[in-house]
Amino acid sequence: xxxxxxxxxxxxxxxxxxxxxxxPSGREVIQVLNGIDFKLERGKTASIRGxxxxxxxxxxxxxxxxxxxxxxxxxxxxxxxxxxxxxxxAAVRSSQMGLVFQAxxxxxxxxxxxxxxxxxxxxxxxxxxxxxxxxYLLHRVGLAERLKFSVxxxxxxxxxxxxxxxxxxxxxxxx
Ligand SMILES: Nc1ncnc2c1ncn2[C@@H]1O[C@H](COP(=O)(O)OP(=O)(O)OP(=O)(O)O)[C@@H](O)[C@H]1O
Ligand SMILES: [Mg+2]
Numbered sequence: 001x002x003x004x005x006x007x008x009x010x011x012x013x014x015x016x017x018x019x020x021x022x023x024p025s026g027r028e029v030i031q032v033l034n035g036i037d038f039k040l041e042r043g044k045t046a047s048i049r050g051x052x053x054x055x056x057x058x059x060x061x062x063x064x065x066x067x068x069x070x071x072x073x074x075x076x077x078x079x080x081x082x083x084x085x086x087x088x089x090a091a092v093r094s095s096q097m098g099l100v101f102q103a104x105x106x107x108x109x110x111x112x113x114x115x116x117x118x119x120x121x122x123x124x125x126x127x128x129x130x131x132x133x134x135x136y137l138l139h140r141v142g143l144a145e146r147l148k149f150s151v152x153x154x155x156x157x158x159x160x161x162x163x164x165x166x167x168x169x170x171x172x173x174x175x
Contacts, residue, residue, distance in 0.1 A: 015039045023058075
């Protein structure tokens with residue numbers, strides 16, 4: 001007989017079960033994700049490789065709750081994600097996830113420092129700690145000299161570094 005352990009293992013930060021995703025393409029339907037099982041344990045890093053157009057961005061959008069799936073399950077920290085609860089998901093995303101997008105999505109009407117500070121602003125009025133953190137993060141990605149710079153004048157790599165600083169702003173559990 002086995003003794004029952006009272007210690008529950010920590011659930012994966014992200015888990016997907018048999019995720020299927022299709023997109024309409026003219027009269028056809030293209031199946032982009034074909035039943036993906038994936039787990040990311042706490043403290044681990046995963047890299048997803050595949051040809052251009054193979055579905056990497058689609059998968060990342062799905063696991064961050066930004067895109068609907070056709071079938072399958074998505075779990076965050078062991079909890080089923082229900083995309084109908086959009087507001088709750090946005091709150092979890094804002095407090096626990098830092099997203100770096102392929103297309104950056106920096107806001108041109110805000111300067112560099114304001115872009116990095118934005119995740120803190122969305123959670124309330126940022127204090128001096130947050131303002132200093134935004135500056136520190138820009139320093140860490142090598143953009144300390146450009147705090148008031150227009151993001152539209154940044155190079156692609158500089159934008160990506162700025163997006164990384166923004167993703168780290170709220171000290172996310174998951175990047
Ligand atoms: N909203 C959409 N509507 C229709 N088709 C889409 C949509 N989004 C993505 N696709 C298609 O799904 C496929 C996967 O796209 P995705 O962006 O996930 O690829 P990727 O692996 O990230 O590619 P890359 O390496 O070029 O960034 C592509 O064929 C793309 O055209
Ligand atoms: Mg992509």
